[in-house]
């Protein structure tokens with residue numbers, strides 16, 4: 001997962017290249033560490049190197065998340081997001097670290113306080129809301145799109161072609177607006 005999210009306009013901001021490179025380097029250095037002899041001087045040195053790299057990666061991620069949430073706050077008065085349980089999701093899908101580490105929780109936290117600081121709102125839509133299976137045009141519920149492998153589909157009822165994530169984002173926006181205006 002190189003993208004942080006996909007929105008209802010089809011935007012999907014990717015993590016910057018330098019961040020992904022630093023992340024790769026971190027993984028490489030961690031592998032090296034695992035091969036070093038316990039109690040050795042080299043292992044100690046490597047541990048320090050990794051701790052520094054870790055901090056660098058964490059700071060780059062925070063910078064990116066701040067920048068993204070700031071941009072959204074500048075443009076929108078109300079932002080609707082799916083209330084994802086990233087831990088359960090990564091376990092269920094066997095994605096391991098990549099999902100839980102993509103900073104989603106941190107991003108939502110930044111977004112929320114930045115919006116609220118300016119009198120704007122963040123609406124969380126229940127994760128059980130079947131956003132990826134419902135046609136955002138006609139409301140038809142397509143049980144066949146449950147699998148994450150299906151990235152695009154045509155609505156059998158109204159014929160509209162959907163990008164899975166954009167369609168889901170539109171549904172989340174509509175449901176969030178309904179909650180916000182209720």
Ligand SMILES: [Zn+2]
Nearest residue numbers: 135138155158
């Ligand atoms: Zn439809």
